[in-house]
Amino acid sequence: MLGKNSEEMMRKWWDSASEYYQKEISADKMTDVQYGPFGSSEKKLKLLGKIRGKKVLELGCGGGQASIALAKEGATCTGIDISHKQIDTARKNAENEGVKVEFLELPFSHIGELKPKKFDVVISIMALQYCIDLRALLKNVGNLLVKGGIFVFSIEHPFYLLMNPKDLRIKESYFNSGLKMQREKWPDNTVHYFAHYDRKISDIVNPIIDSGLKLETMVEPFDSQDKIWGVGYRKALVNKIAPTVVFKCRK
Numbered sequence: 001m002l003g004k005n006s007e008e009m010m011r012k013w014w015d016s017a018s019e020y021y022q023k024e025i026s027a028d029k030m031t032d033v034q035y036g037p038f039g040s041s042e043k044k045l046k047l048l049g050k051i052r053g054k055k056v057l058e059l060g061c062g063g064g065q066a067s068i069a070l071a072k073e074g075a076t077c078t079g080i081d082i083s084h085k086q087i088d089t090a091r092k093n094a095e096n097e098g099v100k101v102e103f104l105e106l107p108f109s110h111i112g113e114l115k116p117k118k119f120d121v122v123i124s125i126m127a128l129q130y131c132i133d134l135r136a137l138l139k140n141v142g143n144l145l146v147k148g149g150i151f152v153f154s155i156e157h158p159f160y161l162l163m164n165p166k167d168l169r170i171k172e173s174y175f176n177s178g179l180k181m182q183r184e185k186w187p188d189n190t191v192h193y194f195a196h197y198d199r200k201i202s203d204i205v206n207p208i209i210d211s212g213l214k215l216e217t218m219v220e221p222f223d224s225q226d227k228i229w230g231v232g233y234r235k236a237l238v239n240k241i242a243p244t245v246v247f248k249c250r251k
């Protein structure tokens with residue numbers, strides 16, 4: 001059942017979940033890039049360097065908040081996302097905030113089509129856990145970056161995903177990585193299939209090395225005061241393993 005149709009399954013899930021997701025994560029994300037749950041922000045971590053005048057591509061932009069925040073700082077931003085609903089929200093958000101950002105409905109598997117465009121910075125916030133072929137994506141990112149360009153992405157911390165938030169015990173084997181699918185019944189009785197990838201650290205780091213991008217730093221940020229993404233996260237677990245990890249690479 002999984003495989004070729006997984007990307008389509010993810011699109012359907014995100015189209016259905018978009019309204020709830022946007023309500024939960026609040027609009028405060030439009031003044032600074034927020035790297036993820038309890039994961040701190042760009043103004044604190046300073047991973048992107050000076051952004052004014054830079055060409056930025058955001059992968060899995062959702063409601064476009066990070067691109068909008070960077071556009072406010074003087075960057076020229078393009079955001080792509082597989083979900084029509086998310087892109088629709090992103091366009092409305094940009095209009096309401098009075099900034100120009102190009103938002104495109106495009107899956108990760110098609111970002112090669114953005115060529116011959118080149119970018120100084122590529123970012124992705126909590127989205128690459130939905131990327132089916134990370135190796136192919138990294139290769140395309142390398143092709144889209146100018147020499148010396150930066151790729152910063154955050155994902156759910158692989159260790160956090162292992163834990164059961166209820167009893168704070170390890171719920172499954174670290175080695176049981178790969179595409180996972182959950183059947184969900186929502187309060188309105190509709191059934192949805194949520195698919196994502198669980199990756200080991202080596203499943204992330206080795207494809208970066210093989211892509212030719214240089215891994216400059218890996219950050220495991222922890223901002224205990226997070227009020228933006230904190231919904232649904234159990235403090236007792238978050239205090240032990242922060243849910244977010246950030247990688248910075250350079251071409």
Ligand SMILES: C[S@@+](CC[C@H](N)C(=O)[O-])C[C@H]1O[C@@H](n2cnc3c(N)ncnc32)[C@H](O)[C@@H]1O
Binds near residue numbers: 066081
């Ligand atoms: C957790 S949300 C993060 C959204 C946004 N970056 C943020 O910080 O709020 C993950 C996003 O990845 C997008 N996504 C999932 N699979 C994708 C794919 N194959 N190609 C492009 N976008 C995808 C979803 O539509 C969703 O908007």
